[in-house]
Structures are given as C-alpha cells and as structure tokens.
Amino acid sequence: MIGIFDSGFGGLTVMREYLRKYPKYDYMYLGDQANMPYGSRSTEYVNKLVVQNVDFLAKKGCKLIIVACNTASADALRHVQQIYKGKPTILGVLVPACEEALRATKFGRIGVIGTRGTVNSGAYERELKKYESKYYKSKNKRAEKKIRITQNACPLLAPFVEEGMIKATVTRMMLRTYLRPLRHAHIDTLILGCTHYPLLQKEIVRMMGKQVNVLSSAKAGADAIESYFERHPDVEKNLSRSGKRIYYTTDNVERFEMLGSRFLGEKIVGEKVEI
C-alpha cells in the first residue's frame, strides 16, 4: 500500500497524478484537516504533525509514504526519514520538482512559489543548489553558469483555491501581484511549490507567458517514482496491488469529501480518524 498525506485535501492533486500513472497499486490517503494550514506554522510544530501522520500510515501497513505537502516536505522530511530509517520508505515532493526544473531551465532563472513556510524554509533554494551541477551546469557548455532563484510566498492562494474561487477576479488580481516579482526577474522556469497550485496552473501559464516552463511539484513527484522503483525494486515489490483506495481525514468528513473530490477530479468517500 502507498500512503500519501497532506495537511488537508490539497495532497489529492498529488494522489491524482499517482492514480493516473500507477493505478495498479493500493493507496491510502490521509488529510490532516484538523491541523490545516501547515503553511503558516512553525517548523517544530510541522515536524510533530508529520511524525504523527507517518506513524498513522505506517501502522496501517503503508510500505511507501509520500509527503505530498510541500510545507511538510520542506520542513520535516529529513526529520522523519531519520526517525524511520527506511522502514517505511518516506519520500517528498521537493527533490523531484527541483530536478525537473533544472532539466527544464534554459537560462538557469528559476522561480518558486509556495506557502510562507515553504519559502521561508529555504528548502527549494537548498535543493536546487545541491543538484545544480548535476542537471544544469552539466548541460550548459559554460560550466561556470550558475542558476538564479527567485522565490515568492503566496499565503492567500491556498485559501482562495479551497473556496473554489479559481476564476474569480480577486484571485486573478492576487496572482498577478504574486507573480510580478517573478516576471520582473525574467524567470524561464517556475515551480508550483504547493499542493493547491495545479488548480491555478492554466491561469499561471497564461500570466507568465509561453516562454516560461510552469511545472508542478505534484506531477514531478509522481513522474520521478518510476525511476525510483527501477533503482529500488525491493520497495516496489512490497507494494500491494488490488485497486484499494482509502481516504482518511482528521476533521470534517463532509468538507473533505466535497473539496477532496474537486482536487482529485473524482468522487471520494472519506472516513474520520483520530491520530
């Protein structure tokens, strides 16, 4: 069973990509709605919540756990990986998104948008720098060329997406304001570093223009799993595959089902759990 968790229903954009690409596995989703949003919480608190979530999914038998939340991946992934030491395997969404951006960028001008927690953690910057020479400098003949990263926190976007105001004028105005510094920095690649932003992707592409590659961490994470399985066949071998889909939430089931169905793109039936 593959376990996927997020601060709420946003991580269902990640699950959607997994279901599209790898429908044969069993999945268990946990939305920690009771503690949402993670994006404005302290690192210490997010660490604690992430351990709780992993613990819950591990006890339910998940052999692979995906931290779908960007804020949680940024703040707490290493922390839980150190605690669980590969049992179960825990992966995040940040590294695949960075690798994808470095493969895609032409001029090394990369933008990142996310919650305040994700941006303030500096995790995207750190990971982009870490993989810079592997993907960008190596494909760029002039090896001295460095990437330039521009980040902007967009704390109001997630709540507006949750309210279903994807096409509202106010959301467009906000988006334009948040994207302005990235346009001024002439980025050529933009990472959507939040579970909610794939729902705004069309509008963001329109505003940034065709010359900018816009990629979501949700899709990058799912795309990268295939090669991860090739490198780690032992992990893949352990995953059950009977088409099971289980959806848990730590709070309001009705809201979880209503919003979750929108994020996943198909109807879900949730169950409330204490963790």
Ligand code: DGL
């Ligand atoms: N899931 C969060 C993320 O991807 C956004 C919502 C929240 O702040 O909890 O960063």
